Amino acid sequence: MIVAGFDLGTLAAKAVILRDGEIVSSEIRGIKAVPEKVAQDILDKALSQAGLSQEDVVYSVSTGWGRKRVPFANLDMADMPCLAKGAKWLIPSARTVIDVGGQSIRALSINEAGKVLEYNTNDKCAAATGRFLELVAEALELKLEELASLAAQSKEPAKISSQCCVFAESEVVTLVNEGINLIDIVAGVHDSIVRRLAATSGTIGIVEDVVMTGGCAKNERLVGSLGKQLKVDIKTVDVDPQLVGAIGAAVIAQEKASAA
Amino acid sequence: MVTKEAEELTQICETLSNPYLEDWKKEGGKIVGYACTYVPEEIIHAAGMLPYRIRGTGCVGTSLADTWLTRIANCSFARSILELALTGEYDFLDGVVFNNGCDHTRRGFENWKAQQNTPSFMYMLPVPHVITDDGLQWYREEVNSFKDAMEQSFGIEIKDEKLKEAVKVYNETRSLLKQLYELRTQKNPPISGAETLKILLASVSMPREKFNQLLRELLIEIRSREGISDYRARLMLVGSINDDPELIELIEDIGGLVVTDSLCFGARFFWDLDEETGDPMDSITARYYYHIPCPRMYGALPQRLDFLMSAVKEAAVDGVILQSIKFCDLHGVENVLEQKALEKAGIPTLKIEREYGPLADTGRFRTRVQAFLEQIGK
């Protein structure tokens, strides 16, 4: 049985194809065009990778901010159940999921059966999200990918006090002008993000195992420091962590199709 | 010659604990933390314990506290003290007493109290929000219950004679601090606002008799100083709680000498004296109930304005900085009323919102004060 899951986030669109419970292909793309078109493009790409065509897909589920704009999806689902489902499918012992994406932080507490018990999201500010890291990288003329390894070299992270994306960006620029070492600034930015993530996720009560997902889970420095801050060992998934929501959607698609 | 000990009095506040506190602990002494100017320290002192004013010193971030109080609605001072409590920095306390002072601190107390590892004595001493005869009676009963609870929880007896002694000790502190404030009204004040705050912080962080002795010594040295003359303006600082000398240094570094205040880590905390005759519980209660009122006391704006205006006059203030910590509505609104009264009297004002301690945006604060100094032509 072939099913598909889509996750149309605010900055990236993801598709996952499952065949009999195995991931056979996936696709991630930045959202620049209309969501409907992006959804079709990533589906086509994922299908062609797996040597399949759209007729082979018996059921598909969409999730994410643009979930209602995937015309061919059989069902659209909210983010939290898909995230919970995907994390649990990848790491069955997961009880807490911390998802840090382009513009959102979501911390979920789930029980053994995978039911969402409580969740918390970032307040109305994109600080401590992927977009924030991108802004900092742009301001410092660095590549997003090199931030984590740069931060790891710092011995004295700079103090970033701003709690707001816009202010933090200007604070970073001020620090550069004051001649603070770039590495220490980058490390300071990471620390400030970790404090925010710890507060957002700590609110729901941390229960192990803790899994971090979303694009920011690729940043080892963030994962490591957050674990230290929360005093837990944070697990990451062995697929691209941005795909977890789409995987959850695909798993739900499989359940629906099997039940039908 | 001033002793080294007295000279070092201003360093006591740099950390939460200090050598005096450590010695006190080593000798088996108990320490009770309190968070507001409406907790009668004399009772803790009479119990043979050390009253310690809870503050946010040394807090570097609030990620644990923010899971209880929230960063989108709660005050950064309350969050900072909760953070220190949650991270074990206040483990040296044997007891904690709060008032229902404001929304942030009363909820902060509840969050602290709800944790697993708290001092065994966690006490809420509620204070009426109005100043009336009936309110005094109510507060008197509350202070009595507080004394009973102390006695019961620690298995001690708080004797009247000890209370009378405490009254004398605390009154002495108040008189000494008042002398310090009087010196600041001079044309060339011998002491800065930041240094004054540091001394005040020491008073609530160590055995009081020792503090009095050191401040007596230090006062002699301070009186002999030449005095500060290179300031641009004489300022008064009012508004939300501040236990951070750096905030004042920020103002003084650019030439705004802080010569007086009506803060609760300031004049409001020590200005009034206990009656030394009569029943000590009565005199303590009356002193705390009627002291320069916090904006949480309703119907008491005239008293607050009286104090504000007399302080402005006595210290020959050029301008008043009305600051409030973000989300502090008590001071946020009060500042609007005080600003109106000051402007009516022709006193220049700067009304500014800020964050506390580790969350402070110092650059913006400095710029605003700078502009204020220029605006008042100094």
Added chain:
Amino acid sequence: MVRTPTLWEETAALMGGVAALPEDVSALEALAADLPPDAASLLKGFTNPHYVKMSIVGLKIFNTALTSILERRAQGKKVAFYCFNFPRELLDAMDMAPVCTEAAGIIPVLALGCEQYIDAPINAGLPDSICGGHKASVGMIIEEAEMKPDVIINAGPGSCDPNAKLHEWMAETWEVPIFNLDAPYYHDERSFQYYRREFRRMVEGLEGVTGQKVDYDRLREILENSNEQVELYWEIQELKKAKPYPLSNIYCVLVELMKYIWSGRPEAVEYFKIARDTAKDLVAKGEGAFPNQRARTLWTYSGVYFDMELFRWLEQVGVAFVQDCFGWYPDKVIDTSSIDTMIEGLADRTLNQPMTRQHKGAWDGPAGWAEDMMFLSKELDIDACIYSGNLACKQTWGCLRLITDKLKNELGIPTLRLETDILDKRITPGSVIKEQIEEFISTLG
């Protein structure tokens, strides 16, 4: 020259239009179609087909109450501002023009939007963290000076700093007398005794400064109506337990507004009677007030009011708004046999109002927030809680996790945290709130 109508006059006129409608949904919908978006959204909130009669009576009361205040004001009667945690019955019996500060702003916001009024107090220098419930009222007075109070009652300082402090600001700024009633931190006989003395002191003072005396015969009459309301309220609380849920979501909103603006008047009693009768009918038939019910929710703060259509939308997605904290009135019937019993009854009732009850320890205090929310969750068989996170509300945000954890750990009930201003749609738009609620409901399984 024609004077521009004030916001209140405009609102009263709008509600007057509703009052003339026949009792059917299509008439409400047709009127809504002709109105600007805010007013249209307001009316759409009232379109549950089973409850049109109740809705129209409720909307009519807006008009009646506003008009009555304007009339009394025109007759030279004193305008008394009171916070919503104070019983208007007393002021009504003093022949004042009683204005609930929060309702004074809320009602025009519901009807007409009016962001410029919300912004006016901030432009006047007040901190932007004060409550949206007051921003609109104060803004209205700043912009249209004629609604100024002659006297103010501050019934529970210490339960909510922004609230009490703003009342103090009004009194100082407009130089009107204010009565501060000290609400004790406990919930025991000593506290009630103390508060009764506070209340008497206030009544005396109020008579003194306004020259308007309490007409105790009139008070008895008003309280008898009010008692009938209380009995109906409890009867309806019982009916709420039925499954499917038999009341329209708009019922809870109107209960609060009734309390704030028209409690003790025959029209308010009528409102409760229609609600009771309609619910009783539906229960007897085994029907709910709306189909496909998925979740019974307790709103641990209040509802979100800037977009009233939300209440109807919730019904459309199967969510019952069973109770909110601000609509929880553990009122008792007041003994009207003597002046003393009436005054004491009113005092006791005041100390028991929402928010004042939370003055105490919200988490471990008797009759505090946690205890109330736990009780209501069990009593009304709640599936999920929604905290409408009014950003100005420091005291509830400050103990939210304690309450949320308790509901989760002891009853297995999850809470959705919204981050809003309940009256200012610019903070979190209604569309986003709907998305967040849908998301939450989808996790309930």
